[in-house]
Amino acid sequence: MADPNSPARPFRPSRQMVKPLAELIDACIAPVLAKQGFAASDVVLAWPEIVGERLARHCEPVRLDWPGGSRRRYDEEVEPATLVVRVTGAFALELQHMAPVVVERVNSHFGWRCIGRLALRQGPLQRRPVTVPTIRTPDPAAVRMVDERVADITDEGLQEALRRLGRAVLSG
Incomplete structure (x- = not known):
């Protein structure tokens, strides 16, 4: 039994206990994202890195619509999904012209052709705009x-x- 008068050893977590914050966040928001068709939080969390700061200020991903409404695993051979993007009114026309570039950037980020097209929904963004x-x-x-x-x-x-x-x- 330890001596109650001896100084306590400081707590040092083992490497197995320490986890990157991204793993914890992903586990917390994964169920919400799954309801919207996202199998991973990557496209939502990394949106500014995927499309660039300029585009991220005016649009945001809302959901993925898979063909037939099914949510399939990424390792299956499936038709590409439609990425529904909310866009501010004045920027919608420009994003419509840039849609092939955005689709290519998202697909490059994931490493496979998961997105086939964009569907734009005009409206106010649900989050604060990205500030530089x-x-x-x-x-x-x-x-x-x-x-x-x-x-x-x-x-x-x-x-x-x-x-x-x-x-x-x-x-x-």
Whole structure:
């Protein structure tokens, strides 16, 4: 039996106990997404990365409509689904023209042809629009320090890349 007067050992979780937050979120929202035809939360959570920040500000995925209304497993040979996308009114025409690009981006993200077409639904977005973070201007003294540190690099491309990286780090 442990001595009640001895200091307690700090709790250190084992690697088996620690899970990435994405796994926990996926497990929580998977049932809701499954009702809307999504087998994974990827398309919803990664929408800005899939279609780009500009498109993500004006549209969002709503559901996947599988042919015949069936929700099949991804490993089965199935006809591609229709991705229903909610889009702000003024942006609908532009998204209609970009539909083949969006379909290709979604399919590339998943690695197979799961989406055959888009169905657009005009209306207000259900979530807050994606905001692009503002970039602060770095201190001029810090910029000079970065320029001095990379001045000895002979490869001009590498030098410029390191200069941009240093300025981005200092302005972040």
